Amino acid sequence: xxxxxxxxxxxxxxxxxxxxxxxxxxxxxxxxxxxxxxxxxxxxxxxxxxxxxxxxxxxxxxxxxxxxxxxxxxxxxxxxxxxxxxxxxxxxxxxxxxxxxxxxxxxxxxxxxxxxxxxxxxxxxxxxxxxxxxxxxxxxxxxxxxxxxxxxxxxxxxxxxxxxxxxxxxxxxxxxxxxxxxxxxxxxxxxxxxxxxxxxxxxxxxxxxxxxxxxxxxxxxxxxxxxxxxxxxxxxxxxxxxxxxxxxxxxxxxxxxxxxxxxxxxxxxxxxxxxxxxxxxxxxxxxxxxxxxxxxxxxxxxxxxxxxxxxxxxxxxxxxxxxxxxxxxxxxxxxxxxxxxxxxxxxxxxxxxxxxxxxxxxxxx
Numbered sequence: 001x002x003x004x005x006x007x008x009x010x011x012x013x014x015x016x017x018x019x020x021x022x023x024x025x026x027x028x029x030x031x032x033x034x035x036x037x038x039x040x041x042x043x044x045x046x047x048x049x050x051x052x053x054x055x056x057x058x059x060x061x062x063x064x065x066x067x068x069x070x071x072x073x074x075x076x077x078x079x080x081x082x083x084x085x086x087x088x089x090x091x092x093x094x095x096x097x098x099x100x101x102x103x104x105x106x107x108x109x110x111x112x113x114x115x116x117x118x119x120x121x122x123x124x125x126x127x128x129x130x131x132x133x134x135x136x137x138x139x140x141x142x143x144x145x146x147x148x149x150x151x152x153x154x155x156x157x158x159x160x161x162x163x164x165x166x167x168x169x170x171x172x173x174x175x176x177x178x179x180x181x182x183x184x185x186x187x188x189x190x191x192x193x194x195x196x197x198x199x200x201x202x203x204x205x206x207x208x209x210x211x212x213x214x215x216x217x218x219x220x221x222x223x224x225x226x227x228x229x230x231x232x233x234x235x236x237x238x239x240x241x242x243x244x245x246x247x248x249x250x251x252x253x254x255x256x257x258x259x260x261x262x263x264x265x266x267x268x269x270x271x272x273x274x275x276x277x278x279x280x281x282x283x284x285x286x287x288x289x290x291x292x293x294x295x296x297x298x299x300x301x302x303x304x305x306x307x308x309x310x311x312x313x314x315x316x317x318x319x320x321x322x323x324x325x326x327x328x329x330x331x332x333x334x335x336x337x338x339x340x341x342x343x344x345x346x347x348x349x350x351x352x353x354x355x356x357x358x359x360x361x362x363x364x365x
Contacts, residue, residue, distance in 0.1 A: 026200070026258065027270060028231075028251045036312060036321040041341075041355040043326045047083050048351045051075070054344060056333035057107035062127055062136075063333060063342055064112055065352070066104040073099055074114075076127065076136060079340065083352060089125070089138040097140060099123065106163045106219060111141065113164060120146040120158045122170070122189060144189040146172070159183045166222045169239060173217065173226075174210075181213070182226070182237075184244055195244040196226070199233040205262040212264040216278035218285065223247075223315070225285050229274045230266060230294060231255055234287065236317060248317040252287065268295040276307055281334050283362070284320070285313040286341075288332050302347045306330045312361070321361060327353055337362070 054067035063077040073090035077083050091098050102114040102123070114123040122144045128137040146159045159172030162185075170185045174194065181196035198204070199213060215228040222239045232253035237244045256270030274297065277288040290297070290307040298304040306328035312321035329343030339362070341355045 026202070027256045027267075028233075028254065036319045038322045038324060039358050040324045041326060041357070043353045044356055045083065045354045046345075046351050047353075048349055049344075051350065053350075054331065055104040056331045056342060056344060057104055057112055058333045058335055058342075059107045059110055059112060059127055060336070063352075064104065064107060065344070066102060066114065073102060074125065074138060076138060077352070078136075079335065079342075079354075083354065087127075087136040087138055103161065105161055105217070108164045113162065115160065115162045116143075117160060120160070122146070122162045146185070146189050147191055159185075161217050162189070163217045163219050163224075165219050165224060165239060169222075171217060171219065171224055171244070173214065181209075182217075182224075182244070184239075184242075192242060193244070195237070196235070197246075199228055199231055199235065199249070200257070200259070200264070202259040202264075203262065204259065204264055208263045216275060218278045218280040220280040220282065223280065225278065225280055227275045227278045227287055230271070231257070232273055232275070232289065234285070234313070234317070236285075236315070247315075250317050252311055252313075252319065253289070253291070266294050268293065271295075277331050279332060279334050281336055283314070285315070286332065286334060287311045287313070288329065302328055306346060321358070323355075323357075325355065329353065 051067040052069050054065045057064045061078060061080050063079055065075050066073055070092045072088035075085055076087040078086050094100060099114060099116060101117045103117055105115045106113045111124055111126045116123060124141045125138055126141050130136060159174050162170055162172040165171045168187045170189060172183045174183045180194040183194055184192045186192055213228050215226055218225045224237045225234060227234045232255055233251050235249035236247040238247060253272050254270060255272055256267030258265045271294045272292060273290060273294050275287060275289055279286045288307050288310050291309050296304050308325040308328045310323040311319060314320050327345050329345050331344040333342045339357060341357055343353050345351050345353050
């Protein structure tokens with residue numbers, strides 16, 4: 001699994017270095033407003049983790065980390081007990097309690113979701129909160145299968161990055177032929193509607209749109225934000241009467257690209273990024289952004305593959321703050337009350353780091 005991730009990251013780096021031949025280069029800088037207040041956040045604590053690269057999410061006081069190792073795929077930590085590991089669950093395999101290619105996509109109430117990418121399945125797991133003196137237990141509640149209506153002669157994509165939107169809906173990335181990028185499904189993953197639009201005006205082939213404009217989804221109580229990995233672009237939606245309504249979209253950094261033969265090529269002298277992680281809480285949107293040229297990305301160099309910069313936006317799309325971190329991270333998780341933030345870092349070893357967030361940003365909570 002680690003070798004596969006390294007291969008994918010290397011291909012990603014190669015694809016971002018492009019030569020423009022016969023392309024009309026588009027430069028984007030609109031949507032860039034005044035930068036928010038800058039905060040310098042130092043590492044409060046650091047804890048070495050004996051695992052590979054992972055993804056993070058928060059449920060109440062529990063921190064979830066899902067990694068790609070053969071054993072203990074899901075690990076649970078108690079942030080009010082010195083980030084102590086208190087539970088582990090799951091193995092690599094194809095049987096009960098086993099996963100082949102799980103992607104942690106959301107945490108909601110006491111449950112979290114693992115999207116089995118190779119099966120178009122969503123495994124829903126729950127953390128059982130014990131009585132005093134009893135151990136924490138993780139159990140798998142059910143697995144849902146993404147369902148799509150296939151039409152003869154049409155390419156019907158399957159959803160991925162399946163994320164819970166609210167108590168009765170899910171959203172996922174698709175990238176369909178008419179440019180709509182997302183799918184809205186009900187509580188059993190039955191398709192309701194496609195929605196969304198491309199962040200660029202130029203036409204792309206469906207495969208190019210799916211590959212070049214892939215990104216991250218974050219949700220909170222019926223609201224959704226999507227950020228493309230290779231374009232510094234955010235778009236916000238919310239659900240209303242079984243439909244997703246667009247609220248706003250913006251480019252938060254300057255970028256440049258061109259389209260040739262239905263493919264998207266990035267300007268190695270202007271395109272910046274990538275977006276490494278995206279999260280939401282009850283008040284803000286957090287974008288972990290690598291502020292460098294895409295062509296400088298290097299998976300094997302921590303300075304060029306992880307970030308020490310988080311842009312913070314409010315629900316109206318205003319950039320209210322910028323967090324400069326005391327170390328570079330690749331994933332983040334926000335405590336729902338806005339008190340703390342956690343990250344995964346690779347330097348000098350793979351560790352869990354903790355930051356205290358500025359009080360003034362959360363005083364009205």
